[in-house]
Amino acid sequence: xxxxxxxxxxxxxxxxxxxxxxxxxxxxxxxxxxxxxxxxxxxxxxxxxxxxxxxxxxxxxxxxxxxxxxxxxxxxxxxxxxxxxxxxxxxxxxxxxxxxxxxxxxxxxxxxxxxxxxxxxxxxxxxxxxxxxxxxxxxxxxxxxxxxxxxxxxxxxxxxxxxxxxxxxxxxxxxxxxxxxxxxxxxxxxxxxxxxxxxxxxxxxxxxxxxxxxxxxxxxxxxxxxxxxxxxxx
Amino acid sequence: xxxxxxxxxxxxxxxxxxxxxxxxxxxxxxxxxxxxxxxxxxxxxxxxxxxxxxxxxxxxxxxxxxxxxxxxxxxxxxxxxxxxxxxxxxxxxxxxxxxxxxxxxxx
Numbered sequence: 001x002x003x004x005x006x007x008x009x010x011x012x013x014x015x016x017x018x019x020x021x022x023x024x025x026x027x028x029x030x031x032x033x034x035x036x037x038x039x040x041x042x043x044x045x046x047x048x049x050x051x052x053x054x055x056x057x058x059x060x061x062x063x064x065x066x067x068x069x070x071x072x073x074x075x076x077x078x079x080x081x082x083x084x085x086x087x088x089x090x091x092x093x094x095x096x097x098x099x100x101x102x103x104x105x106x107x108x109x110x111x112x113x114x115x116x117x118x119x120x121x122x123x124x125x126x127x128x129x130x131x132x133x134x135x136x137x138x139x140x141x142x143x144x145x146x147x148x149x150x151x152x153x154x155x156x157x158x159x160x161x162x163x164x165x166x167x168x169x170x171x172x173x174x175x176x177x178x179x180x181x182x183x184x185x186x187x188x189x190x191x192x193x194x195x196x197x198x199x200x201x202x203x204x205x206x207x208x209x210x211x212x213x214x215x216x217x218x219x220x221x222x223x224x225x226x227x228x229x230x231x232x233x234x
Numbered sequence: 235x236x237x238x239x240x241x242x243x244x245x246x247x248x249x250x251x252x253x254x255x256x257x258x259x260x261x262x263x264x265x266x267x268x269x270x271x272x273x274x275x276x277x278x279x280x281x282x283x284x285x286x287x288x289x290x291x292x293x294x295x296x297x298x299x300x301x302x303x304x305x306x307x308x309x310x311x312x313x314x315x316x317x318x319x320x321x322x323x324x325x326x327x328x329x330x331x332x333x334x335x336x337x338x339x340x341x
Contacts, residue, residue, distance in 0.1 A: 051247035061246040078249040087277040089257020110254040169335035171297040176330035194279035202284025218281025226276040
């Protein structure tokens, strides 16, 4: 089963002074308030965060519902926006794969892949023995997921007290936190080039195709950055 | 709302879980020091950067009602705070929320 020592070590990482709990919590407070304003009840709001646990996807679903989009449209729109989770998973799980660990842990814990948990794991995995990294990851995932669910609950009931300007303040918090984390992660040429090119190409591709801009920006920027890094090593 | 909320939530979670699950399945044959892993690592960082840039420059939701100027001022000032605070994540994050709340009144 799950090694408790490493699980709680991962869970406690959310309490670190520079943890994403604050940014994550504030954004899901905004989501909770938004869902209430869209007519969701408390059960639906909590259910949405528990099952989706991806902020851009929840926003797209909310906006699609507002304009009366079909289920197929919602599926495709969310899939486009959340397709970034695929390269995130492929760049994280090989670091945690160990033959002594059962497969169900990997299948179950992939639900926790989100920017906050991913960045925490990326900056801490070297300190954890490979055999126990999956337990550490499940701890991180449970902590960030619980934070998101509690914040949605708080946001739902606090929505009557939040005016539009305060909602904007909460909404900017998450991109700023992740921006700082990404800039902080720029320690190698490959990562620096990946982040810089992603920032530049994402908005440029938006003018060609808003739906594909994130994926195209990531694919083109990441591939160029990869070759820059490989040439540099050679 | 024309579509059932519960069905929309289920469809959203299915679309989200599909990318995560496919990622784990694909990971099984990839070594952590292989070229393929390094390429996916670059793709992940670049895709996240593209997402953050899009969230700030072309936001959806409540942030789309704020002005470009207010967002750019907040981003630049918070990056400045990040560097002068020796790369502390908390100060710029907290300051961004306060600044945005105040600036959205005036800009």
